[in-house]
Amino acid sequence: MLKLLNLKATPRSFNISNFFFGNSVTNHEFLVFFRVTIGFIILGHFLAVLGDFDLLFGMNSLIPADIHSVQMYSKIVFYNEIIDFITLYTKSEGLSVTIFQVTYILLCILIIVGFFSRIAAILLVFLQVSLMKSSFYFCYGADFFTSMSLMYIALFPSDDYFSIRNYFWKIKEKSNLTPFRRLFQIHICIAYFVSGFEKITGYNWRNGESVWKAIHLPGFPNDFHLNFDSLGNYPWIFVLAGWFTILVEMLYPLFINIRRTRMIWLCLTISLHLGIALVLNLYFFSAILITWNIANYYFNDEKKVALA
Structure with missing residues (x-):
């Protein structure tokens, strides 16, 4: 079965064994x-x-x-x-x-x-x-x-790298980082796709209602005292915001794993979480998700294992 998955080596081939367990x-x-x-x-x-x-x-x-x-x-x-x-x-x-x-x-x-x-x-x-x-x-x-x-x-x-433990007790044999990073990347891709799929199956995100409700939660004023009431005259803005969220999340597994679109989608995703932090005051939630994105797709040195 493994031989069937190991495609003939070409500059653009995808070797699943090397992708998950190679160096x-x-x-x-x-x-x-x-x-x-x-x-x-x-x-x-x-x-x-x-x-x-x-x-x-x-x-x-x-x-x-x-x-x-x-x-x-x-x-x-x-x-x-x-x-x-x-x-x-x-x-x-x-x-x-x-x-x-x-x-x-x-x-x-x-x-x-x-x-x-x-x-x-x-x-x-x-x-x-x-x-x-x-x-x-x-x-x-x-x-x-x-x-x-x-x-x-x-x-x-x-703590194999840049750590007090490694400073005092030198770790000679470093672990292969590929399986760990691939597991992490698969997790974040599934999380975004499922989140986007859940949003598109209902009508609240498609018509912008969820965005409007989120920024008008009673008892949760914006820390920057931003007033969005005037935007009620332009409902298309909330529709666009809802669809922007859906598309960024649902298409995340595809475009974040294509080299040419990776940084674009990374910036779009980070901008989405920055908006959540500034508008909804969800600072720690946004900080963790931004950290997950940067850790998975900013430090990038894969060789012949990208999906495209």
Whole structure:
């Protein structure tokens, strides 16, 4: 079967075995960029909610943890359970919460500097998921992509390069980066296509209604005090915005993997997320998706493995 997939070698042939397992990806900068940037984003996201920590998490939050847990799988370890376990030794709930917060921050720093970042990512995703599931009704896309990002850091040889671990313990045999990057690229392509396909199957995005509703959510004013009410006289703008989003997402797997259109589609996708950040105040969600795009398709040194 593998021989059938190995096409005759020509300048434009596509060898699926080499594409997934060859040594075509030699630029490790995408790996360093992803680890460091995601570490800073997760740290920034945690610090941003630290002032309202008690209002978001725990039994004394705005929505108590036991209400959040109603829709959760019972085997999940919740934030309150972690705090109760630590309190068995500290005898102080306040100190236990502080230990949890400091541990979370330290794990982010370990990922950033590359000190056994894969182990740190595994521990951090455990804490992050416990927080996310303990505040289910406050979660949004950034939280889910944070979990996935941490799993990729744990899966990838994240601290083989530009890391404290590599500085003190020289890693002589470097891992083949090609399978890791291909897996990541397939994931992001599927994510965008499914998102675009879901939008086009309904009418809200095709007629611009979803865009109009998104920028007029009650109780969520734009941080830059942008007023879009006057655009209501030009409904075609929202129709174009909706179709722009659909086409960028649905056609992402095709044009991002063609060399001649890769940078164009990368810029279009980044501009889409910048618009989401500036208009909808979804800074951390946009930052993570922009990081995913740059890590996958900006640092590019493949040889004879592009789709076109």
